[in-house]
Amino acid sequence: MLATAAFLSAAPPSSDKQLSIYAPVATYTLPVQERSGHEYIGLLELLEPLGRVSSDSSGSRWRIRYNNVDAEFAGGKARCKIHGRDFDLTAPFQIENSRGYIPVASLTTLLPRFLGSPVNFHDNARRLFVGDTSIQPSFQLENGPPPRLVLNFSGPVNPTIATEPGRLRMVFKRDAVVSPGNSSIVFDNTVITQASYSETNGTAELDIDSASPLLATFGNGGKTITLAAAPTASASTSTAAQGTTPQSSQPPSAVAHKPLAVIDPAHGGDERGAALADNLAEKDVTLGFARLLRHELESRGFAILLLRDGDSSLTLDQRAGAANAARASVFISLHAASQGSGARVYTALLPVEGESRGTFRPWNSAQARALAMSRAVANAVVNELQKKQFAAHASPASLRPLNNVLMPALAVELAPGSNGIADLASANYQQQAAAAIADAVNSTRDRLGVQQ
């Protein structure tokens, strides 16, 4: 299930270039554009999850303000001004649809000027570490029998795990895992023979070579992964799972203790949602908000399926379909509005629908059986938001895809706080709301369960 979640959350196809950013406040992935042989990244999208940011453009001039740092770029020019100082870019600045793109190779020069702190960029793999966020692995082999390899990490991790003949593969898409020192470690054991580390296209990978299939179990709050040779019966299951779709090799008990939350940043792509301000679209606020909520829920032990992790389009049916297929425990759709204040929490207002016949449920009222639990979660979210001084209220709304999902589902519409519209783009404001939602969902986790 977790592997399916990770597979679905990869909004751009795996062949697309992407850049992963690991920062103390958020971990996220952005698509990389190629122009004239150079790789580019959207500067606004890059900074948005990290702090308060705004931009505007006039003609070929493009300005951005991140917290208290002002910068000015010019389309087609390889020179920019940040906080009054001139800097050279490795390739000309690009403006497309009022969005500014900087060369990826210039990140190490430019980002410290905005963030005021050093960054570590693995340019070959396009992995960017802001501050001290890297997670170091170490290995400890216990010869057994049966032999076990204990992997200790300096922080919690949640890799996608896949098996293939003679190898167990762990892909760290959202974890700031770095090299253990050597790219390859050989073990003096006939079953577990070697561990090798590699990183590419925004992800890190640990491959464990073994003579027999391995099973992974998590412990120590996600900081320890123990690999042991699988019993014979499990070995056949593992082999049967070899296909084009990666399958999780975590035992059912590990999965059962880690409920899956689906986060749906509403709108995206051509569908911008509400125009919250001249340069602030709802789709951008919901994405930043979703990334923060992902971080908050992950830190509380939830597995996450983020329905889009970039500016991509998804139909409402696709969103509901992905959540239902993943058999998630809870579905949270995120919206933003310029009217009202605080936050509104919505559950489905079900339409008039015929009786359910047999096993199948009507698509437009699939939510019916989970509605009572949805309301319980929504009330918990309202309570937590109010504790954090948000004006909050729960009510039903005819809002898709809430009525199409089988699991408890709610939508949160974030509205301005005391600072007006500026709050909606504020990472701090979003962070408080995300923490309240995560606390509330976590408080109901015992009642969520895994959907059948």
Next chain:
Amino acid sequence: MIPRHLLLSVTAMLVLVIGMGFYARHMRHRALEFETTSAELPVAAPASGPTETVTLYVADDAAGVLRARAAQIPLPGGRQQRAEELLRALLRIYQQPGATHTLTPAADVRSIYLVDPGAAVIDLNAAFADQHRSGILTEQLTVNSLVETLAVNVPGVHRVSILVEGKTRDTLAGHADLTQFFDVQSVGQAVAAQ
């Protein structure tokens, strides 16, 4: 040397030409303004009939609720026409300056079809939806306001569908789902619980 009278004549003509230019521009602006205003005004004929007291459910954006408000409006005899005038009276409240929930002045109800048993179909004009503000709260308040006002004042309506220019539309302004029938009882419970 240019004669003095020729210089004066040319200057006077130049002043006249510039003045006419400004006047023409002013008149063009007024004409456009009149055209826009005329196009935005609803063209429904004023209702005639005995005045009746009805209950309108008026949205309040700031509080996020509907408030029941008694109003006296002339209602025609036919059931369908009564329903249309009822919602037009509601829309007029939203189109007044300082309204607690606003709709564009061009928003109108094209017609309402009452289909037995118990179904009502509200057909809105394009301006109603195209110029509606986007957001879950504001869109849902509009929908609830239309459905509840209709259901309370027109007996026998159990489910309501909303069309725009005679066609099904996915959402009102990006959020409120318009593809399904609204269950009057569910909407009523939501309004009562607010």
